[in-house]
Amino acid sequence: MxxxxxxxxxxxxxxxxxxxxxxxxxxxxxxxxxxxxxxxxxxxxxxxxxxxxxxxxxxxxxxxxxxxxxxxxxNGLLRHQIRFEENDIKTLMNIQCWKKEGTLEELRKQIIASDESLRGISLMFFKNDKYLDNKSSLVDALKKILEVEHFSNDRDQQYIYKLECHNPKVIVLCENLDFLTKPNKPRQHGIELWYAGGKNVSKLDYADTRGLPIYYSCDWDFDGLFIIYPLVKKKIPSIQLLTPNGSPRGIEETEHNSRWGNGKDRNIDCILTNQQQHIVRGLIYNNQWIIEESNDLLNMLEILSNK
Incomplete structure (x- = not known):
């Protein structure tokens, strides 16, 4: 609505x-x-x-x-002519909540320092780089909530967002922004989080892992596994995919846009463990996906370190 x-x-x-x-x-x-x-x-x-x-x-x-x-x-956003979708309002409310909690400030500074593009902002908060096109009222609302004066017109952003910590032990590259808005536990456990912007992986050509182990966290859907992860793997061959522990959700019931389609015919077994292959086959068979933020990040890393 x-x-x-x-x-x-x-x-x-x-x-x-x-x-x-x-x-x-x-x-x-x-x-x-x-x-x-x-x-x-x-x-x-x-x-x-x-x-x-x-x-x-x-x-x-x-x-x-x-x-x-x-x-x-x-927030001075209630005007007669606004046509915000309900999910737009929820997103704006989430951003404001992060700001009040203090978890947004570091990301906000990086957005300003990198002169982030409108397409990059769109992908960051809406999972679609064209979502904000021709939505001036929503763009203005985002600027107001984020306290950012403008977004760049450039379509490609070349900046990796990083949630750094003292004495990092591992790096986790996240497909989505959610984990970076919850910094306390990752920092306590020496986890440095990166966000590159979904499919926008060209910037990873210049990524320096400093010899740290690096892992990939993503939505377990067609885009996350069959498109983005192979692209990331080519850029950073040492990266390992984290095995999810979140509960699968129906693609139809969640109105999810990334459908398995010809994922059944794409072979990525060579970059998956046997357990991961089994999970993917189950998701495809049941027409389900696993949302990245539904996973317990610490638990995924703990299980991996115990193997």
């Missing part, structure tokens, strides 16, 4: 009716409440709440709507 749909559902809750527009007419959520649950009625130009709507709305929508609205108000 986007903010227009969320606001309309709240107006229905407060006023019992709302004017129909093109966004609401095409809304899958509103169509579900209208045609399946039958708690909304629709005329040619209006939506009306029916018996049962108040109960469902208070149970499923009210708390999160108030949370989103308060966040947008507090």
């Amino acid at each position: 986007n903010w227009i749909e969320l606001r309309a559902l709240n107006n229905l809750y407060k006023n019992g009716e709302v004017k129909l527009n093109d966004t609401l007419a095409k809304s899958g959520e509103i169509n579900y409440l209208t045609n399946s649950l039958r708690i909304i009625d629709r005329s040619y130009n209006k939506l009306y709440s029916l018996d049962g709507y108040t109960e469902i709305y208070e149970k499923e929508y009210l708390e999160k709507y108030n949370c989103y609205e308060n966040f947008l108000l507090e």
